[in-house]
Amino acid sequence: MNVSQSIEQCLGAGACLLLALLAMPASGVDMPIEAEFKPDPANPHLNKFENKTPNSGYCASYPTQCQSLGIFSLRAPIRFDSSQPIAALHTDPRQGAMFDAPTEWRELTVVHRQTQEQETVKIRMAGFGSSYVTENVIDLVGGGVPAAGAHGLLWTGGGWLRSAPPCTGSGLAAYTDTYYTFFWRTPVEGVCAKPARFDIPWLRYNYLDFTYELITPNPLGMSSGEYEGTYQYTLGPHQDFDMGDVMLPNDSLLTLNFTLRVEHDLKVEVPPGGNRIELVPQGGWQAWLNQGRKPARLFRDQTFTISASSRFKMQLECERVMGDTCALRNAAGHQVPLNLSVSLPNGLNRPDGSAVSRQPLLLSGAGTEQFDPRYYVNRRPGTLHFEVAREHVEAMLTQGGSTYSGQATVIWDSDL
Incomplete structure (x- = not known):
């Protein structure tokens, strides 16, 4: 309401001007x-x-x-x-x-x-x-x-x-x-x-x-x-x-x-060559070749450094899928599942506050839906664990001297 208009309209009514002024919003x-x-x-x-x-x-x-x-x-x-x-x-x-x-x-x-x-x-x-x-x-x-x-x-x-x-x-x-x-x-x-x-x-x-x-x-x-x-x-x-x-x-x-x-920081760094993972038995292949001992498992641990000030999740994507994880395949088409897990540095925990040690990474995302920083973790080491279990190694050995390969993509994502 315009004050000057109120004054003109209320010249004959003494209380009207007061009411008009009180109605003006602050x-x-x-x-x-x-x-x-x-x-x-x-x-x-x-x-x-x-x-x-x-x-x-x-x-x-x-x-x-x-x-x-x-x-x-x-x-x-x-x-x-x-x-x-x-x-x-x-x-x-x-x-x-x-x-x-x-x-x-x-x-x-x-x-x-x-x-x-x-x-x-x-x-x-x-x-x-x-x-x-x-x-x-x-x-x-x-x-x-x-x-x-x-x-x-x-x-x-x-x-x-x-x-x-x-x-x-x-x-x-x-x-x-x-x-x-x-x-x-x-x-x-x-x-x-x-x-x-x-x-x-x-x-x-x-x-x-x-x-x-x-x-x-x-x-x-x-x-x-x-x-x-x-x-x-x-x-x-x-x-x-x-x-x-x-x-x-x-x-x-x-x-x-x-x-x-x-403005959060979430950065993961993998050493040069760390994106190519070669799975080997405990002690290398020589123990099998020289002593005839079948490998119990094939594995490789790959370190990385992480900087994180925000909660984040981890996800897995696979070139080939086998169950809830990725698969490795040889030229003949034989596949075995690849088990992946992650260990995070101190300061990056589960929502309940517990440490993260060898947490399985699954296509479903179960168990890696959220990790929380207790403080800003700056360039601290973590580990990705890759493994083919014993029963599947035995199946691979029956295939002769073939090579198994596959691609797995690990994602750190702050968009929960």
Whole structure:
């Protein structure tokens, strides 16, 4: 609805204009929140998202101080203006400068753009700040002191470098005789209030700086790609951001738009020549040729190195199929089954947490549907085991001096 049209239509009805204005939706302020996970070979056990949201506000002005405190800040263009003068020595904190930020943990859902997988993120406000503006503070306290002293005299407990408990200060502030920039941390829930010691005709907070803490899901269990979600905070008396009954915001919604990016690593390297497997008996063929001892089995272990930060599955594809595995065949058409299995390095486990040792690789995929990293595994050795069992070796020996061959393809796939 257009406001000017409402005014023209309601000239004869006193309540109509008020209703039209109340019906206008709050536009709100949108803020992007970005975090990213990339596996770090130097810190394979560090399985956390890294904040990628650029600093703005207080921490952009005081980066060294914020770094020492382990915090960052964002600035929302939300202004708070006093709706009435603030009386000296007021006893109700809601009638002056008070802050009650949403410090408790809240949950939101982020959704993968492509797969629609859902994960839960938790957020809490860990600090806030602004720059308050008012009339010349030296005049407000009766003169005779510099600006720093006037700001200190104006408020119970001194200037706003000293936070109101249970809030804690950040150690740095800036001021003139008409404004004061501050930033307070909120380690626990509670109202932080600064009662005025002198009458203040008007007061304004020029913006809202804030910092937050996140509890993110384990990225090793998430799919590569982007997860998105939204959380809305309300602002105003008795809302999420509550600045009392006097300091009123010019927007009633603060919307945080989350983007969590996951860039996994899954890489398998086979040594040169490792794609050609020759199956031999224990001790080689000479034991049979020289001593006449029939081989109990034919086998070969082929090592590989794997780097993995994501869950993955393994699959088998065959040139020739025999049951649930691949077949080797000679020129006469005689076939025998080839047994394949895999052993994975420490850190890559089954979903139940158990180690992976000689897990059969089958065409059906049974048993290799999912392997999970407990941390980022970087270039660690694993083994593919190839074997023809004894009973089939005996059948091969009856075929004379023939050669058996076949192709088997092993697939590591992070797309579950």
